[in-house]
Amino acid sequence: MDAEARARLTPVGMALLVARIASVAAAVAVALWLYLGYTPPKRSSYPGREKVIFWHMWTSNWAEVINNICRRFNESQERYEVVPLTVCGGSLKTLIATAGGDPPDCMGQWETVIPAWAERGALTPLDELMEPGDWARLRDKMYPAVREIGTYKGHFYGLATGMNIWACYYRPSHFKEAGFDPDKFPKTLEELDAIAEKLYRYDKNNNITRIGFTPWGLSHWIALFGGTLFDYDRNELSICHPRNIDALAWMAGYSNKYGYDRVLQFQAGLPSTMEASWPFMSGAYSIVVDGQWRIQQIFEYMPNLDYRTAPIPPPAGGKENACWSNGNFMIIPSGAKNKKGALEFMSFWSGVSDPARAAEFYTWGGWLPITPDVANAPIYQEYIRKFPEFKTFVDIMSSPNVQVTPPTPVQAYLMHRLGWAEDAARREVMSPKAALETIRDEVDRELKNTRVSLKPAS
Template sequence: MAVKHALRAVGFALLAVAAIGVLAYPRPSDRKYPDRKPVRFWHMWSGEWKEVIDKIATQFNESQTEYELIALSVPSGASTKCLLGVAGGDPPDVMAQWEAVIPTWAEKGVIQPLDDLLTPEEKARFDELAYPAVKRIGTFNGKLYALTPTMNLSAVYVNVKQLKEIGVDPYKEFPKTLEDLINLGKRLDRFDKDKTLIRQGFNLGNWNNLAPLFGGGFYDFQKNELTLDRPENVRALETLVAERKRVGFDNIVRFNSGFGPDSGGQWSFLSGKISMVVDGQWRVQQIGKFMPDFEYVIYPIPPPKGGKALAGSTNGNQMIVPSGAKEPKGAIAFIKYWAGLNDPETAADFLNWGGWLPMTSNVAESKKFQAYLTKYPQFRTFVDLMPSENFQPAPPITSQMFVGDTINRVQDLALRGTLTPQQAVESLKAGVAEEVARRKELGYD
């Protein structure tokens, strides 16, 4: 009955379209190891990322003789198709998921807890070695529903040449507070004769990542409750709005509209259009591949005065086992293999291929991962952030996706000047409260 509730939430029209997609979607027919137990793995990567996933699948298949992992890229509508598979009794055995569905799926029985699939020794090892954010992402109501073998964090990328042009050597000095960093960014801004922005000194990032630095955030993981209207959240949004007003909303929109694709060497930071920018660790490998001689350094985002250091938002690629999976033992075997729970050296290879952060400290300390850090020393900034308790994933509630969407919506309204930061926070709290009440009334929660 719970799964039916989850499916009803998707919407009948979407289900109809998705059902056609599932029936028409090609199934892998060529089995390299037909005598082994098949383990169907769905993921949402495509393009060059799919090639990385295929390599991981191949290596898993070559590492043992019991299972054949069959990887299938489902880049469109994967979550809806998985729901249909569970309802129809034919889900994938394992799925890589980065959408905000884990709490809802866990509560409705769409996915199964991993606690019973791990041995007591493996669970104890995870509890001991997993970074704080990893535990928060995969846990719901005290049970572990996902392992996150690949994590993502943000920090400040700094164009060394452009800072030196204004007399600042970022190897020797860098702002210790967010206020000083914003002021440094102002010195790096460039405008043409018509006062049109042609280079942005510092891109602050988004509200979700900034709020924890002010000592706020949208969820209290100690008390297990939403904290949407904390004064620190208001201050964080006020900071973003003040910067937008200073440069001008239309000015920023025109500036951003001039960007091309952010892949390869076309990323706005690499093209010199932004001097300092908050972005993720995967950019390190991108720079090394496409512009290896580009001179840059990376620093943690400094907190504002009175704020909290080594803080921000975080996310990752969550590995889950759907309810009704035909090979749950094969699924957890693959998840453990990728995550490096029992073999950190092998997991380090996968992280190096994808430019990801590790789930556990033993993988970070492995010889192969340390060799990667020698090759890409800037990556170490992100690794050093992983032990911090101050990085917050999305709130672990069944309205997780709605909360995230509403945060983005009211942030945009505040940046446009339609709402004040205080009004935006009040709108966020009221909107989420209404959605929570609606879900309870309909029997979803």
């Protein structure tokens, strides 16, 4: 710019010039930062070792726990390095990665993928990957539910790293207020129904202001009523088992008594059930069925909360210490590159190789172990002493009445439709029997469709 042009510069022109110089300077600064200051995330701390790529679904505080377990594994031996990665929407991405021929070496999953993926040859049978002696030992030691949940058509595909068990949480102060002894939690479902009625609270317009108790999750109640969704002897689904119908009828009875919409209205006004906002902690429920992970959350967010836990009481003719259980699973995709490394990591975490050491990890996550060996380890017993209410869940874990999701290749569809049947019966748009019969036919049809899909007519 010559002197003449500079002399002609108007204030607007000057402002534009400054803006231009500033944007060039900013671009140069970013380029310099990228070149000098930015270091990409470190992928490896042990360059010489065999990598074990581990995808999981945990985030925030949970991801910290997982990273610590991986770190401990990496420090414990010199051959492998586990590289953890949080993958949201994990099953879909694993699916695509598997299809693309580049799956992770192991993956943390919910169990619903086991039958569907195993049926399609996408999972490595762990029983074949393990040394026969190791497998036999593990098979005999695992809690029954852990064994069942990882098994499909005689092979073992998913090794649980933590199981979930559901039981009742209740508020002693609500019991006292309603004239009940909090030390005497109902022993039968009929008693629970009677107490629940007295624990409900309403405002002057008859809107619910506190729920005494309301059931959800048909699978739990099927287990408690002594029903089942799968006949393991005949290897077929038993959706319309008479006790399943009884369980759903009992659930529908709650809607009939307290009003489906009225309960829904009340629940809609509550915060989410996530972590610190769990409505049980704020007193919105007197008795609620929930999982063992809540104990650690209560300790973290409301350590002075007065609460107790107890197994869900069975109805007359039902099963004690029963509930539906699921778990976090480690699977090895069939296309994984480092299967042995993945197996070693899984064994390390779940305590197959050293239960006492793994017990510590389970206390970090507040998880239920997969073998009594881990549960009996001193560090785990110490955890139970610190959180006495946790014992309820550990005791249920060994119960033969704990049920798992049926091992059918259409598991995701089955669970989706089961939710529909529960909804239909609780909204009283259909009788419990008709609702279950409807989904039985749907699932049968889906099974036929899928069989066609798996074995196309030649």
